[in-house]
Amino acid sequence: MTPTMSLTRQNVRRGTFAAAGVSATFKPVGSYGRLSEDKALKTGRTDREEGEQVATQFKRNRVLSESLNWTIVREYNDNNIPASDPLIVRPDFEQMLKDLESGVIEGIVFTHSDRVARLEYDAARINRLYTINPKLVGRSVDGGTDLSTVEGRAMFMMQATMGGVEVYNTKRRTSGTNLANAEKGRRHHGRRAFGWNSDGTLHPEESRLLAAAIRAVPGGLRVGNFRKQLIALGYEPRPDKRRKEGAAKYNLQHSTVESYLVNPAVCGYVAYLAQADRRGGKKVWLPDHVLYVDGQPVKGNWPKIVEPEEWAACVETLEKRKQDRKDGNQQPHDTSDKYVLSGFVRCGKCSFPLLANPYTKGTTAYEKWGYRYACLSNQGGCGGITRVGPPIEELVIRVFLAEVRRSLGVVTKAEEIDETKNDARLREIDKEIEEVNVRRRERRISAIRALDLIEELEKEQNDLRRERRKLQALKVQREDASPNLLKDWDGYSVSEKKQRLRQSIRAVMVHPAGRGKRFDPELIEIVWA
Structure with a gap:
């Protein structure tokens, strides 16, 4: 909303300007402009300037207001915001209603009724204000709408209703076309998906990152780890019609990064979900919306990032983690790991899980070891075991890798x-x-x-x-068996190492050693799965 001259609520009302040297015929009105989609904001468009179409609307509104001897005191600009979506709030439209009701403006001018309202609800809100206050004025440049008359308001409501019907029919035809194209495997020319360029070719950096993450998830990579990696590389949420440029900055959401990993398009599969289904309030899980024809998934005409088996392995792993959290077998926010044995290591006296926690910074223990595993009485344990972390982890990993070498060739x-x-x-x-x-x-x-x-x-x-x-x-898990594990172990993240350990080790029991004694491997018992 842009004020065109300095006004207060008191002196803007008609009749208070004569004493201030302003003509008594002064009629302060607002000018409303809107465009559903500003083409200048599309990636790669250089033939347009942002807001130029709304600026043309304001220019036409100004000509009309001058011919009626009205003065535009405020401009309400809802550029790049649709009026047909009930879930999207138009900030300047809402402010205009408040100003009409409070008397800051005494009317509005607009190019056509469909710029102001495409939903019956919005038209009714406008009509309510004009019915309550018959002194309000409102005219359109095109269409002959006059909101100050009963007939004009009826026409305004009718135009909004028909506009809504037109939008619905357009969406219905578009939905049918999209489904037909999806069944033929054609790429949907919408917002650029992570991993591809706007022209459908692979984005070199994003596709490389995505492929590596998808392949690593079955081996233990957490969504949280991948999210941190993207944030560290400078990736941010893209602005949309609900979150404009200049809004408060925040990091990529966990669900957004997860959607990158489970998108069926990464393996060449076509997913189809009608827009109405996307707005059902329930979180969409795209793997459940892969399009099938004759029992086979439809394959798209774009370059894939990973093989279908690799994508399926990633999806299955994430689904299992969700189910584990639902069943209470995993912490709700366990999206990344810091310690290799957390969740494995237990107290040899009471069998309670040992919790990893860092030593106090600045102490010798912190400088030498960093952290410890302890049975904490305030968490339900006996408090009888505390052991430095790194030596236990090094021992368990050494024994585990030796067992892997011994069992080479045994797996299916x-x-x-x-x-x-x-x-x-x-x-x-x-x-x-x-x-x-x-x-x-x-x-x-x-x-x-x-x-x-x-x-x-x-x-x-x-x-x-x-x-x-x-x-x-x-x-995929069989293909990623022992030989690759031994070769790639040092490059695995903590989460990936934990996943490999979990497949073979049920628990690590730490037995009492006595205060001040040296680390004794005999007191570390590995319980194999």
């Missing part, structure tokens, strides 16, 4: 896992669902019976698709 080979074993049944389910729909349309079965059958088939279908992802994940 990746080629022995068949992730396609349910594909034939998935194709059958698609045909059975279509047969049920045909019988329902021919009134051979009731709608209720058809819904029961379809829901049962869809449940089986979803279960088989999840099983397919699990088999793909298991195949």
Whole structure:
């Protein structure tokens, strides 16, 4: 909202300007301008200037107000904000309503009613103010709208209603076109996805980071670790119509980074989710919206970042972590790790989990060891065990790697896992669902019976698709077995090392040693899984 001259609520009311040397015919009004999408803000557009179309609206509003002997005292600018989305708040529109109600302005001018309202609700809010205060004025440059009359307000409401219908029909046609394109594997030309350039080619840096993270998740990489890596590299949330440029800065959200990892597009799969479904209030899990035709996932016409098996392994791992948190087997905010044995190491006296905590900074123990594992009585333990952390971890890792070398060649080979074993049944389910729909349309079965059958088939279908992802994940884990583990161990993050240890070690028991005694490996007991 831009004031065009200095005014107060008291002297802006009509009739108070004569004493101040201002004409008694002075009529302070507001000028409203809006554009749903400013093309100048699109990436790569250099042929337009930001706000130039709204500026043209203001210019036309000014000509109209001068012809009516009204004075524009404030401009309300909602550039790049749609009026047809009930979830998006237009800040200057809201301020304009407040100013109309309080008397800061005595009317508005606008180019057309669809610039002001495309929802019946918004039109009704405007009409309410004009009904309460008949002295308010309001005119449009185009369309002949006059808000000061009953007929004009009726026309305004009708135009808003028809505008909403037009928007709905446009969205419906667009949704149908998008689905048809998705079924053909065509790339959706919307906002640039992380990992690709605007033209659909791979972004060299982002695709490299994303591929490495997806491949590392089954081995223990946490979403929080990847998020920290992106933040350290300078990645920030992109502005949108709800979060404008210049808004308060904040870091990438956990859910945003997670969506990068589970996006089916990274392995070339097409996901389709109607806009209405995206706004159901429930968090969208894109792996559940992969588009299938004849029981097979539709593949897109863009370059993939990882193989489908690698993506499936990442998704399956994250789904298991979510389920573990839901079941209470993992801390709710355990998104990154600092200590290799946290969650494994236990007290040899009472079996309570030992908690890792740093020594006091500046002490000799802090300089030499950094942290310790302790059984804390105030957390429910006996308080009888405290042991420096690094020597225990070094011992456990050394024993674990020795066991890995000993067991080389024992694990199941990746080629022995068949992730396609349910594909034939998935194709059958698609045909059975279509047969049920045909019988329902021919009134051979009731709608209720058809819904029961379809829901049962869809449940089986979803279960088989999840099983397919699990088999793909298991195949990747087998390919990432012992030889790679030994070669890559030093490059693993703490989370990845913990994941490998968790597959083989159930617990590490630390038995009492007595105060002041040297570290004794015999008092560290490894319980293998």
